[in-house]
Amino acid sequence: MDIKSMKNYLYWLFCQFELITCSYLMEPWEKVLFYTFNITMLVMLAYTAYIFFPVHISMAFQFSPCPQHSSIAYRVTAQLCSHPH
Amino acid sequence: VDPAPFSVILQLPLFKFLLQIDHIVHNGGLYKRPFNEAFEETPMLVAVLTYVGYGVLTLFGYLRDFMRQWKIEKCQNAIEREEQKDFVPLYQDFENFYTRNLYMRIRDTWNRPICSVPGAKVDVMERVSHDYNWTFTYTGRVIKGVINMGSYNYLGFAQNNGTCQQAAAKVLSQYGAGVCSSRQEMGNLDKHEELEKLVARFLGVESAMAYGMGFATNSMNIPALVGKGCLILSDELNHASLVLGARLSGAAIRIFKHNNMRSLEKLLKDAIVHGQPRTRRPWKKILILVEGIYSMEGSIVRLPEVIALKKKYKSYLYLDEAHSIGALGPTGRGVVEYFGLNPEDVDVMMGTFTKSFGAAGGYIGGKKELIDYLRTHSHSAVYATSLSPPVVEQIITSMKCIMGEDGTTFGRECVQQLAENTRYFRRRLKEMGFIIYGNEDSPVVPLMLYMPAKIGAFGREMLKRNIGVVVVGFPATPIIESRARFCLSAAHTKEMLDTALKEINEVGDLLQLKYSRHRLVPLLDRPFDETTYEETED
Numbered sequence: 355m356d357i358k359s360m361k362n363y364l365y366w367l368f369c370q371f372e373l374i375t376c377s378y379l380m381e382p383w384e385k386v387l388f389y390t391f392n393i394t395m396l397v398m399l400a401y402t403a404y405i406f407f408p409v410h411i412s413m414a415f416q417f418s419p420c421p422q423h424s425s426i427a428y429r430v431t432a433q434l435c436s437h438p439h
Numbered sequence: 440v441d442p443a444p445f446s447v448i449l450q451l452p453l454f455k456f457l458l459q460i461d462h463i464v465h466n467g468g469l470y471k472r473p474f475n476e477a478f479e480e481t482p483m484l485v486a487v488l489t490y491v492g493y494g495v496l497t498l499f500g501y502l503r504d505f506m507r508q509w510k511i512e513k514c515q516n517a518i519e520r521e522e523q524k525d526f527v528p529l530y531q532d533f534e535n536f537y538t539r540n541l542y543m544r545i546r547d548t549w550n551r552p553i554c555s556v557p558g559a560k561v562d563v564m565e566r567v568s569h570d571y572n573w574t575f576t577y578t579g580r581v582i583k584g585v586i587n588m589g590s591y592n593y594l595g596f597a598q599n600n601g602t603c604q605q606a607a608a609k610v611l612s613q614y615g616a617g618v619c620s621s622r623q624e625m626g627n628l629d630k631h632e633e634l635e636k637l638v639a640r641f642l643g644v645e646s647a648m649a650y651g652m653g654f655a656t657n658s659m660n661i662p663a664l665v666g667k668g669c670l671i672l673s674d675e676l677n678h679a680s681l682v683l684g685a686r687l688s689g690a691a692i693r694i695f696k697h698n699n700m701r702s703l704e705k706l707l708k709d710a711i712v713h714g715q716p717r718t719r720r721p722w723k724k725i726l727i728l729v730e731g732i733y734s735m736e737g738s739i740v741r742l743p744e745v746i747a748l749k750k751k752y753k754s755y756l757y758l759d760e761a762h763s764i765g766a767l768g769p770t771g772r773g774v775v776e777y778f779g780l781n782p783e784d785v786d787v788m789m790g791t792f793t794k795s796f797g798a799a800g801g802y803i804g805g806k807k808e809l810i811d812y813l814r815t816h817s818h819s820a821v822y823a824t825s826l827s828p829p830v831v832e833q834i835i836t837s838m839k840c841i842m843g844e845d846g847t848t849f850g851r852e853c854v855q856q857l858a859e860n861t862r863y864f865r866r867r868l869k870e871m872g873f874i875i876y877g878n879e880d881s882p883v884v885p886l887m888l889y890m891p892a893k894i895g896a897f898g899r900e901m902l903k904r905n906i907g908v909v910v911v912g913f914p915a916t917p918i919i920e921s922r923a924r925f926c927l928s929a930a931h932t933k934e935m936l937d938t939a940l941k942e943i944n945e946v947g948d949l950l951q952l953k954y955s956r957h958r959l960v961p962l963l964d965r966p967f968d969e970t971t972y973e974e975t976e977d
Contacts, residue, residue: 370951376492376892379544381571384499 469743471779475879476698476738481889481919482954489889489919496891500540515573516543537913541891546572548898548910554581556599557590559930563907582905586935588925589909593766593882594853595930596797596837602845603797603836607829614828623815626825634831638802641838642772643782646811647804649834650819651826653761653791654680656801659819661728661757662688663812664787668715669724672706672754674698676736681728681759690726691716697736700744703727707752725754731763731774731790735916735924737877737885739763742774746784757787765795766882771841771854777880795841798833800826853929857882860927860936867940872953876922884925885911886943886952893950894921900949904942 372378377385506512516539519529530539547568555562563582566575590597598604610630620626631649638647650656661684665671669690673681675697685692693710695702707725714721727749729740742758749756760773768776773790775782782788788804803813814820826834841850861882868875874887888894888910898910912921931939947953 366949369949373892373896373950374488374492374890376496376890378892379496379895380499388495388499 469747474739474741476877478736478738478876479874479955481887482956485889485954486919489891492890492892493918496541500536503540504536515570534914542912543572545891545895545898545912547575548895548902551902551907556597557587557592558597558599559587559592559595559928559932559935560584561587561590561907563902582902585902585905585907586931586939587907587928588939589907590928591762591794591926592797592928592930593762593795593857593926594771594797594837594841594850595928596795596833596840597930598797602840603833606836607833610832611829616827616829618825618827620824621822622820622825628825628828628831630828630831630835631825634826634835635802637835637838639804641842642788642804643775644788644804644806646807646809647802648810648813648817648820649792649800649802649826649831650817651800651823652819653793653799653801655819655823656789656791656803657681657759658684658687659823660789660803660813660817661685661726663816663818664688664757665690665724665726668720668722669726670710670722671726671728672703672710673728674730674733674740676733677728677730678734678759678761681730685728691722697733698738698741700741700748703745704748707748707754711752725752726757727754728757729759731758731760731767732878732881732883734762734883735885735911735922737875737881737883739767739774739777739878739881742778742780746780750784755786756784757789758785760788760790761801762794762883764790765841765854766857767880769854770843770851771795792830792834796834796837798830798837800830800834857927857929860929860931863933864925864927864936864940868943869955871940871944871947872955873943873947874955882927884927885922886925887954888921888923888952889919889954891921893952896950897923897946897952900946901942904946906939906942 369378375388377388380388503512507514517530519526523529529535547566552564552566553561554564563585565578565580565582567578568575596603614628614630618626618628622631634649635647638649639645650659657678657680661671661681665688667689669688671685671688671690671692673685673692673694675694693706695706710722710725713719727745729742729745732739740758745756748754758774763774763777765771765773767774770776772782773788775785775788782804786805787809789801790804791801792798793800803810836845839845840847841854843850858880861880861884865875865879865884868884868886876885876887877883888897891912894910894912898908901908908923908925910921910923916922927936
């Protein structure tokens with residue numbers, strides 16, 4: 355029963371998405387085009403997030419104010435800036 | 440009484456608090472009853488999502504136009520002929536773009552053919568479209584007993600049986616259906632004279648004149664009353680017939696904000712002080728055009744203040760009571776009676792017989808000199824065919840019924856039933872959480888939808904549940920404020936209203952239409968302008 359009400363709720367949410375973005379009014383081929391574009395964008399976003407998430411987090415820790423995490427980062431960037439190549 | 444000092448005092452926060460205690464003493468006692476009008480603000484998220492929806496539809500509209508241009512898709516709308524392709528384009532403006540790409544998608548919610556009398560319940564012919572609303576075919580089935588929330592049938596006189604119908608049938612067998620002439624030539628029947636005397640008595644004016652078409656009453660008579668060198672002050676949301684009449688007259692037109700008396704007073708002051716634009720001569724006439732009930736907003740005009748301003752600045756008032764005659768007031772005499780004012784204060788009282796009387800046509804009432812002048816100078820009297828005799832008899836019978844002169848209290852009961860229905864319906868919808876515009880007492884109830892897909896979805900879902908509603912979008916309303924407009928009737932029983940409310944509740948939950956955050960307290964006698972801000976209800 356819980357699965358059924360969950361499925362109904364998800365279908366209702368999908369209907370709301372359709373109403374808000376006006377894909378309720380589109381012809382089937384327009385819907386295919388619209389959903390393809392949306393899903394492509396979402397997949398690309400998810401992939402980018404997946405690839406860059408660890409790098410961004412570690413960089414954020416390196417550049418933080420506390421000296422333990424950041425000392426290496428500042429010295430590394432100082433070396434990079436003083437030796438341009 | 441001069442309302443100006445009060446409006447200054449009303450700005451102070453301390454007095455705002457005092458005002459809420461005793462709200463009837465505002466504006467020097469111009470209002471004898473509370474005036475509760477509210478227009479809740481659009482929630483920010485809803486506005487943003489509406490724009491998103493319109494953005495997506497616009498993009499797809501451009502794509503479809505591109506495909507139609509390059510012949511990838513068959514073009515089914517109107518385009519110029521090959522020989523006219525180098526002329527000024529006819530179909531490139533936004534309205535045509537909107538019609539081609541947005542209106543066509545939801546066109547099945549409008550122009551639905553009905554095949555019975557539009558009473559409280561109506562029969563709708565079912566139709567389907569196989570090419571996405573470009574063409575329709577009838578399935579042959581008739582949807583019977585659809586609860587009619589869209590017809591302007593305020594007092595329930597749209598019937599095919601009863602005293603009105605029998606009287607009209609008798610007159611039809613006596614006079615026939617056609618008049619075959621205009622009023623000034625051979626079309627002046629004794630029935631018309633009888634009708635005009637009755638209308639004058641009903642309204643409490645000296646004399647009245649009846650015309651064949653309500654739209655033509657406005658558009659053809661305003662040019663007869665004002666001309667070049669006159670000034671027309673017209674409300675922002677006036678009907679197309681008033682706007683057309685004002686433009687045809689050739690007078691200068693200035694617009695004041697909807698129902699905003701500060702804006703109107705400012706325009707009047709400027710008009711009196713500065714006169715005509717280049718010559719600085721005084722205006723020959725200043726005519727204020729207002730309506731009794733504005734049918735898209737459900738708001739009622741602030742008539743006591745308008746009349747006070749009119750008297751102070753010595754201008755004339757033209758009141759269009761198309762929706763309010765028969766629907767407001769304890770005995771159905773319209774917005775003048777609703778506020779307890781003197782009908783002689785309104786210079787030109789115009790109204791229509793289409794809405795509350797179940798007939799067709801319009802009238803103008805006023806002083807005898809005015810009506811005698813209009814009999815000779817109005818375009819409608821000279822060129823338009825006069826009212827058809829059975830229609831005249833329908834109006835006479837229904838008007839006598841409302842006044843109580845046919846010996847029964849049926850008319851009075853209808854007026855009271857309508858007032859009860861209005862209050863009940865509005866209260867229930869507000870409790871459910873919908874955003875409803877307009878005055879508490881107006882039988883026109885606009886329910887805000889906002890998003891374009893919900894316009895079509897609402898119309899279709901309600902018809903599936905056997906309720907016929909009218910949905911309105913651009914260009915009749917601002918582009919994000921699309922709405923569903925319910926017109927209540929004295930013929931609706933409480934059971935019908937309860938059924939309708941249950942279905943509206945269901946559809947509201949299904950489509951997520953319950954936007955109201957109960958932020959705006961109903962306005963209490965203060966003019967609503969940009970310096971008034973909302974108070975929270977607690």
